[in-house]
Amino acid sequence: MQPFDLVLIWAFIIGFGIIMYVLMDGFDLGLGILFPFAPDDQARDVMMNSVAPVWDGNETWLVLGGAGLLAAFPLVYTIVLPALYIGVFLMLAGLIFRGVAFEFRFKANTSRYLWDWAFAGGSTVAAFAQGVVVGAYIQGFETANGVYVGGALDWLTPFTVLTGFGLMAGYALLGATWLILKSEGYIQAWAYRITLPLLFTVLAVFGAVSVWTPFIDEMVRDRWFSSLGVIWILPLLGLGCAFQIFRSVRHRFEGMPFVATMGLFIFTYLGLLVSRWPYVVPPDYTLWDAASAYDSQLFLLLGLLFVIPIVLIYTAWTYWVFRGKVRAGEGYH
Amino acid sequence: MDLDPLILSRIQFAFVVSFHAIFPVFTIGLASFIAFLEAVSFKTGNPVWLRLSGFWTRVFAVVFGMGVVSGIVMSFQFGTNWSNFARASANFLGPMLSYEVITAFFLEAAFLGVLLFGRDKVPKGVHLLAAVMVATGTFISSFWILAANSWLHTPAGVELREGIFHVVSWSDAIFNPSFPYRFAHMGLASFLTGAFVVSGVSAWYLLRGREVEANKKALSLCLWLILILAPTQAVLGDFHGLNTLEHQPVKVAAMEGNWETGTNVPLLLFALPDNAAETNHYEVPIPSLASLILTHDWNGEVPGLDLVPRDERPPVVIVFWAFRAMVGLGLLMIAVALTGLVLRVKGRFWRTPWFLQSLRVMSFTPFVAVLAGWIVTETGRAPWLVYGMMTQAQGLTPSLTGGMALFTLIGYIVVYALVFTAGLYYLLRVLYVGLEDEQDDHEADRPMRPLSAAHVPFEYSESNREADALSGPANQGGH
Ligand code: HDD
Ligand code: HEM
Numbered sequence: 080m081q082p083f084d085l086v087l088i089w090a091f092i093i094g095f096g097i098i099m100y101v102l103m104d105g106f107d108l109g110l111g112i113l114f115p116f117a118p119d120d121q122a123r124d125v126m127m128n129s130v131a132p133v134w135d136g137n138e139t140w141l142v143l144g145g146a147g148l149l150a151a152f153p154l155v156y157t158i159v160l161p162a163l164y165i166g167v168f169l170m171l172a173g174l175i176f177r178g179v180a181f182e183f184r185f186k187a188n189t190s191r192y193l194w195d196w197a198f199a200g201g202s203t204v205a206a207f208a209q210g211v212v213v214g215a216y217i218q219g220f221e222t223a224n225g226v227y228v229g230g231a232l233d234w235l236t237p238f239t240v241l242t243g244f245g246l247m248a249g250y251a252l253l254g255a256t257w258l259i260l261k262s263e264g265y266i267q268a269w270a271y272r273i274t275l276p277l278l279f280t281v282l283a284v285f286g287a288v289s290v291w292t293p294f295i296d297e298m299v300r301d302r303w304f305s306s307l308g309v310i311w312i313l314p315l316l317g318l319g320c321a322f323q324i325f326r327s328v329r330h331r332f333e334g335m336p337f338v339a340t341m342g343l344f345i346f347t348y349l350g351l352l353v354s355r356w357p358y359v360v361p362p363d364y365t366l367w368d369a370a371s372a373y374d375s376q377l378f379l380l381l382g383l384l385f386v387i388p389i390v391l392i393y394t395a396w397t398y399w400v401f402r403g404k405v406r407a408g409e410g411y412h
Numbered sequence: 413m414d415l416d417p418l419i420l421s422r423i424q425f426a427f428v429v430s431f432h433a434i435f436p437v438f439t440i441g442l443a444s445f446i447a448f449l450e451a452v453s454f455k456t457g458n459p460v461w462l463r464l465s466g467f468w469t470r471v472f473a474v475v476f477g478m479g480v481v482s483g484i485v486m487s488f489q490f491g492t493n494w495s496n497f498a499r500a501s502a503n504f505l506g507p508m509l510s511y512e513v514i515t516a517f518f519l520e521a522a523f524l525g526v527l528l529f530g531r532d533k534v535p536k537g538v539h540l541l542a543a544v545m546v547a548t549g550t551f552i553s554s555f556w557i558l559a560a561n562s563w564l565h566t567p568a569g570v571e572l573r574e575g576i577f578h579v580v581s582w583s584d585a586i587f588n589p590s591f592p593y594r595f596a597h598m599g600l601a602s603f604l605t606g607a608f609v610v611s612g613v614s615a616w617y618l619l620r621g622r623e624v625e626a627n628k629k630a631l632s633l634c635l636w637l638i639l640i641l642a643p644t645q646a647v648l649g650d651f652h653g654l655n656t657l658e659h660q661p662v663k664v665a666a667m668e669g670n671w672e673t674g675t676n677v678p679l680l681l682f683a684l685p686d687n688a689a690e691t692n693h694y695e696v697p698i699p700s701l702a703s704l705i706l707t708h709d710w711n712g713e714v715p716g717l718d719l720v721p722r723d724e725r726p727p728v729v730i731v732f733w734a735f736r737a738m739v740g741l742g743l744l745m746i747a748v749a750l751t752g753l754v755l756r757v758k759g760r761f762w763r764t765p766w767f768l769q770s771l772r773v774m775s776f777t778p779f780v781a782v783l784a785g786w787i788v789t790e791t792g793r794a795p796w797l798v799y800g801m802m803t804q805a806q807g808l809t810p811s812l813t814g815g816m817a818l819f820t821l822i823g824y825i826v827v828y829a830l831v832f833t834a835g836l837y838y839l840l841r842v843l844y845v846g847l848e849d850e851q852d853d854h855e856a857d858r859p860m861r862p863l864s865a866a867h868v869p870f871e872y873s874e875s876n877r878e879a880d881a882l883s884g885p886a887n888q889g890g891h
């Protein structure tokens with residue numbers, strides 16, 4: 080009856096969806112985090128206009144992450160969301176404010192600065208909350224019989240605060256390197272200037288998280304230090320990307336910093352996945368425990384395999400339509 | 413006093429979903445209207461259509477933005493507050509919501525960018541295609557979400573094994589018995605909403621003598637649409653009710669305020685249902701009419717609330733009055749449509765002040781009718797979450813405390829109040845500026861838009877006026 084193990088395919092798809100979200104919404108949340116520090120209002124216009132046509136699509140990957148988890152690994156959806164109840168609310172509130180800021184800021188004149196703050200504040204809170212989710216995931220959840228039984232604020236620990244700041248710094252780095260790609264003149268010069276300090280912050284926090292993680296959980300320690308030597312390739316590749324960012328900023332390459340930052344994210348993410356594999360709701364439930372019915376996974380998979388390539392094509396097409404530098408005063412809409 | 417997480421979660425869900433629903437019902441209708449305007453302008457090249465579409469696109473952008481952010485909240489509600497329900501129904505709801513994302517939301521989001529920002533970056537035909545794609549996306553979206561919602565009312569195609577729903581027939585589950593009615597009723601409701609808002613705004617401009625030619629065209633179009641849609645909606649609603657009578661008789665009993673199953677049941681124009689005493693006060697009945705409407709027979713038997721024990725009944729007052737609000741407004745819409753027809757025959761529909769004034773007021777009514785309709789449907793399902801199979805109490809998140817639920821409820825109310833007020837404010841500004849070239853009176857306070865204005869030559873010759881109009885007002889005054 081079950082000729083294939085769909086669970087592995089679905090693990091790959093959900094994993095792909097999540098990293099797509101992190102990379103794509105990452106750079107526009109990152110621009111929001113950098114917003115208050117921009118040299119002037121004109122720079123802020125450029126920053127915002129560089130993502131205005133695509134942010135909605137970027138955020139849709141988050142919705143896919145939510146709906147896809149419900150469809151393929153419902154246990155993750157129904158344990159992680161109750162466990163992070165308050166954190167999820169903060170993230171959503173942040174996303175609401177920054178989402179409407181795109182529309183409202185265009186239409187405001189005297190109240191413009193309010194939406195600048197909504198955009199910056201909303202992006203910062205959302206990024207921090209997402210970093211906390213990562214930390215909470217590494218920590219694990221207290222469950223019994225497939226439901227969360229811990230308290231309302233169990234997720235809030237020094238470790239998760241650290242991962243929260245870590246992801247904020249990471250998103251800011253993505254934002255800065257995106258801006259290098261999309262801007263020119265003094266705005267680009269500013270973006271170049273902040274990239275290296277951001278990179279060092281990111282490396283410091285990621286490093287601290289990596290050192291700390293093995294002490295949180297025995298299984299993770301075992302995985303990294305005794306059983307699986309090959310996985311050390313991931314942090315090494317990550318460091319390679321970091322060096323590439325450093326080098327390409329030095330040489331004033333425009334595209335490479337962004338590409339290398341994406342690489343840094345991907346390898347860190349893979350490192351995180353192998354630490355916990357095959358547990359999706361650590362410490363108790365594996366991918367197979369959390370999976371939905373075979374029929375449901377199959378029903379969705381058939382459509383997905385057909386539709387996702389099309390989605391990727393027209394998403395790429397919109398990026399292509401809006402390719403090139405964004406210039407100050409180039410009012411869209 | 414202990415805070416009850418169940419009540420608080422119900423209030424929260426009702427609040428966030430009602431807030432969300434306001435925007436899609438408007439954008440579904442409006443997206444099709446914009447696609448239509450783009451198509452006509454593409455075909456005829458008459459700049460009036462393009463001006464209209466540019467203007468309504470600006471309105472659309474604001475409303476759509478609010479629809480998106482409130483929708484993102486919705487996709488996490490099931491997990492945060494109703495995790496047991498989510499766990500149980502994931503096998504069905506998960507694929508429905510995921511299909512909605514991959515077939516509709518991505519489509520809308522990608523082409524929305526091109527629709528709003530791409531007018532001078534893509535050829536005209538591609539811009540039209542973007543408008544059509546966005547409109548198509550809104551329909552695909554309602555298809556999936558209403559399949560999911562209808563299934564909660566008339567679950568089919570599933571088996572409950574060890575507390576988890578397993579789908580045994582996808583087509584039965586998706587095309588469950590109430591789905592066709594709900595999909596059609598909601599689709600018409602969206603078009604009515606779009607038509608009434610556009611006609612209300614056009615009427616307002618006509619009253620002030622602004623852009624008479626364009627607004628007259630828009631108003632005429634909308635009045636024809638309403639004339640067809642409003643009566644159709646009433647007929648369809650009647651069928652919807654008959655379907656509910658078959659599958660959820662208790663809900664119909666609550667809508668009718670009927671406590672005892674029996675024949676010759678009157679239609680109540682007014683009453684105050686009393687749950688405790690199991691009766692109504694101050695009834696204003698029309699004898700036997702409910703029997704006639706529901707069974708098409710004066711002596712037909714109509715179900716009463718006595719079919720089920722007290723704790724399986726929905727809150728009757730809410731269902732009863734919400735139903736009357738919706739149907740009352742539906743009848744009012746028909747009356748307005750007929751008045752429009754009479755005035756049109758006399759050639760006066762666009763210059764009769766009292767009629768234009770009433771159209772302005774009417775633009776709010778579809779929103780009220782839609783929310784009232786949803787309240788009938790959803791409250792009428794109580795105490796069931798999945799009708800006859802799972803109650804609301806069973807669906808609640810076990811670890812949720814009253815305090816947590818209260819915190820987020822207040823949080824959402826505050827956030828939405830701020831966002832909604834601001835949204836309404838900017839929307840009214842867009843409407844106020846209207847179709848006219850903004851740069852004349854508004855450029856001074858808009859430092860950000862000089863470029864496009866600079867492209868507009870100050871002395872118009874006939875030919876560059878055309879060209880200017882074709883590049884669209886949306887690019888000129890900014891947004
Ligand atoms: C796919 C599912 C779905 C969809 C499309 C909707 N709802 Fe719903 N609704 C639910 C799924 C649901 C639910 C999960 O089943 C709730 C949550 C708590 C409950 O009892 O049922 C519910 C409850 C609920 C309640 C509270 C009823 C009560 O607790 O007495 C209201 C007023 C609404 N909804 C209103 C709406 C509106 C205005 C919608 C318009 C878009 C809507 N619902 C769409
Ligand atoms: C509980 C129910 C619902 C959930 C979980 C939900 C979820 C969502 C989400 C996540 C979005 C944002 C997608 C994006 O990022 O672009 C959205 C938007 C949308 N939803 Fe809903 N929704 C619900 C109810 C409804 C209903 C009843 C309808 C209408 C029939 C509807 C129609 C739409 C449409 C057309 C959009 C596009 C945005 C817009 O037009 O404003 N939704 N919804």
Ligand code: HEM
Pocket residue numbers: 565593594595597598600601602604605645646647648649650652653656663738739740741742743745778781782783784785786787788789792
């Ligand atoms: C004029 C006569 C109308 C009748 C007889 C009617 C009938 C009904 C009935 C019986 C239901 C409940 C379905 C259920 O049991 O679940 C319903 C729901 C609803 N109605 Fe109406 N309706 C009318 C007009 C309108 C109008 C004018 C609108 C909005 C513009 C509207 C919007 C809705 C909505 C949004 C729902 C909830 C979704 C659904 O269940 O389809 N209705 N209607």
